[in-house]
Amino acid sequence: MLNNSPLRSLTTIAMLAMGVVMTGCEKLPRGPYLQNPTTDSIVVKWRTDGEVIGQVAYGLSENNLSEVTSGGDATENHEILIDGLQADTTYYYQVQSGDSTGEIHSFTTPHEAGDATPFRVWLIGDSGTADENAAAVRDAFYEFNGGPQTDLWLMLGDNAYTFGTDSEYQKAMFDMYPETLSTTPLYSTIGNHEVMTTGGQPYFDIFTLPVDGEAGGIPSGTEAYYSFDYGNVHFICLDSEKASRAVNGAMYTWLETDLQANTQDWTVVFFHQPPYSKGSHDSDAGIEFHIRDMRENFTPIFDQYGVDFVFSGHSHSYERSYPVVGHTGKSNTFEESMKVDSGDGREDGDGAYEKMYSQVQDSGVIYTVAGSSGKISNGSLDHPVHYISLKELGSVVLDFDGDRVDAQFISPGQAVNDYYTVQKF
Template identity: 35%
Template sequence: MGYYDAMTVRWTTSAVGVGKIKFGESFSNKNKSVSLPLETLSHEVRVTNLKPRTKYYYSIYHNEILLQGDTSNYFFTSPLPGNSLEPVRMVAFGDCGTLQPAQVEVAKRVSEYFGGKPIDGMLLLGDNAYDYGFDREYQSSFFNIYQNFFLKNTVLWPSPGNHDYSDRTWPNDIGERPDYYKIFSLPTKGESGGIASGNAAYYSYDYANVHFVSLDSYGIEDSKKMADTLSRQVQWLKKDLAANKLPWTVVYFHHPPYTKGSHDSDTELDLVAIRENLVKVLDYYKVDVVLNGHSHNYERSFMLNKYYANETSFNVNTHATSNSTGKYDGSPSSCPYIKSGSGTVYVVAGASGWVGGTKPGYPHNAMVTSNSETTGAMVLEVNDNKFVAKYLTANGSIFDQFTIFKDVNKKHQKTIECGEIVTFGSSWKGDIQSALGKVENGVLKIDSLNKSVQFTISDKKNCLHDTIQVSVNPYKIPKASSNSPILESETLLLDGKFDGKGLLSWKGPDNFMANGEKQRIEKVNLNKGGKYFLRANYKNCFSQDSVDVMILKILANEMPNSELVRVSPNPSEGVFELEVNVTQEGYYECFLVDVKGRVLNNYDTEKLQMGLKSFVLDLSNKESGLYYFVLRNSQEVISAKLLKK
């Protein structure tokens, strides 16, 4: 057994002696050691105070003589419980210890599949050493086979089957308990996560974001088997599942509640009792996957819920959460299972050592697929909210696979500034596609949005869909101003202010165009008067402001201007009296502007007769500075400067 901070290493020797382990993070520097206190044949060392998800090399000594210790002797501690960033890769063997050629072929294919990468755990689904589960059978049919492939580096997580109990009740004339309980070190005290069971027949453990539970479907405790929901085992199971906070739960035990392989779950009483009683507990606590052996074949169900009756009563519309195969391989009706509540996939994988045999009704109606011809093992791969299980056969092919997702098909909302780059990942691990933007390394990148949009991203098989809502803030508006009104031949100053991203450009009368905040136009003529537009531009975002520029016609000289308009007092603290000599009869516009050309007051348009016209302007509420009084018709412009104190 192992955990994120500890590991148990076991081995046996042909002669008694004192066992010892040296270990360290470097092969060349195994700077720590643990020695056993007594001589023995069976050695068990518990290494503690380790780092999470760390590789440790180790060497085994017997009476200080090195037994093993090359570069193949290493193990990995597990990630911290709940760590969804660490992928999980485990393998389950069912009914494996047959000492048949098929057992070795399956082990070879599993080793090839993992390609030298560590296997995070080796689950045993019972009947691990035929025919009686004796220690000598474990040595010959299990350890001697698998030590060449996995056992130096891989933590064993077994469950017992009927053959591990020698198909008999214990205690008996052989002993108190089967040899199974002498061979394996199991976390009965909660050493690897979960609730302490106090019984090596059943236990639980955590690995990254997966909670595993191993049960005993054959043994008897207080005259009760696992199928009896009043048993101590099931009472513990309820507490353990209720306490679990990890997103994925896998439960495994030997006897399947649904099978028509070499055993029949409609007629064999133990299997019927499990289906009618224990499955209700698994449903209630929303277990994700159940792994079984016993039948020497492969059978995999739909995602089932509240299905407790015999095979003929199965209705996919009633007893399954989806009619999909869950294969997620692009074949018809193969989208993955999306789990948000109840629903469990049941797998019979009891063909790791031999295969064959079916019962009437095979294949079981609740099964998506079945195989009674090919041996294999079940590979489990969990990556965050994605759970994939594959039946890897002895010929190296994947006969079946299914995928479960949780917390997908979500809605994402973001608010951005106009033109801002926005990125989105999907709620699932894997490929994505979208009609908008560009996908790189599983991330959608959208540039130059100038309006709010809603769209979807999906996987390439069009099974998963996230809704994306992007709200784009209005593009900021620049502020345009000028020193208008000015006299012709003077210099026009255009001033732009903008606190957003982008470039500013000007466009105005007489084909004027320029870039930049500030513009200077020397010796303007009357054609330069009119509306000037200040435009801000960033990617696909545009906004603009404008300013009216007034170019005043210069009178012949200052004397005529003085004769046309008399201002008194000038400067003034507030009230100005103006006397204007109107030289042409007609309708005149009258207004007051500031030095930036902004019109501050518009006075009523009226028809003026030739001669003197009096005006009184009260600028008491204006700030000190220079103002212009303008009287204008189609023929002439009369202006006067007013200096407010």
């Protein structure tokens, strides 16, 4: 885990300085960026201005990039799988495009499945504005985190407005987060804006996501929904946009299979359209049928298999629930008895939320809408499932540490506007 420490800040400054003084390095139009990490492999992607043969040199020291993996045919869009790596190990790498070489970056491979070593996850939602708001949210995280590199990064959809085109992705993702992209493995779920361009083709071209269970989990055969393990956590990405959301549909059938096979300590689910929101999208509104489907059809299986956290975007606000079970209706059907814990989850408040490993079913799912990483929009922000609802820009940080998870909502200006802890016994 990369801690928030002075040492880390110094490292960041040194790395940034190194980037400035390194001359002769090729300025790539896109990337490099890191995809589909497993304990023994990672995919490096980047784009060049012309078609050239690409390769990646890598090693355990930035002074000794002794291993080289080549890409094959000349191309503008490079995608190279590096394998034979060790789990939980930091590697340095440099992409080489024809005769040009890029800067040296580093990444750390995931921990083995089941390994409870601490790690950090950064989550951003609806970040695709490519403007000063997205930059402010990014910088607030960098300040909080002590730099742009973390262990794992999740995007909650609508990553590039308005249509999720390749050029919009360039501005909203590649130009906005280059330092994090080159150092931190990124996963994403598809948003409603992504599917506006040829059913989301640019999104599927940009991301390389696990379809064969290569990082743990059950193979889905599609990048639209998938799962992976990172240490003692199982992550599940669903598609609230294009896939069938029916209970007997392919995605639901896959999810049930995946949850049955899951033996990790923690389970995190993420998809774009939130089951519960009173932000810029009202989950009670009749036209919100994607939201309704996710709530009515999917939240029961989350309860059944003890999902711990569900993260979404779509509404441009921050809304975080109590641990809840059994709420599939509109907001006026929510009852106090559906709260597994009616406290704030804060150790300096009502106390951390507590869960038992031996009592998985109906143990309480915490739902978070984190769709304010690029803009904020109006809404009544009063859904009763939520402990807190904020019209604030920001992003979410999850720190996993064995039996404990700390979640924080970080806004520009170094404001921690929400925080809570979940402890398992």
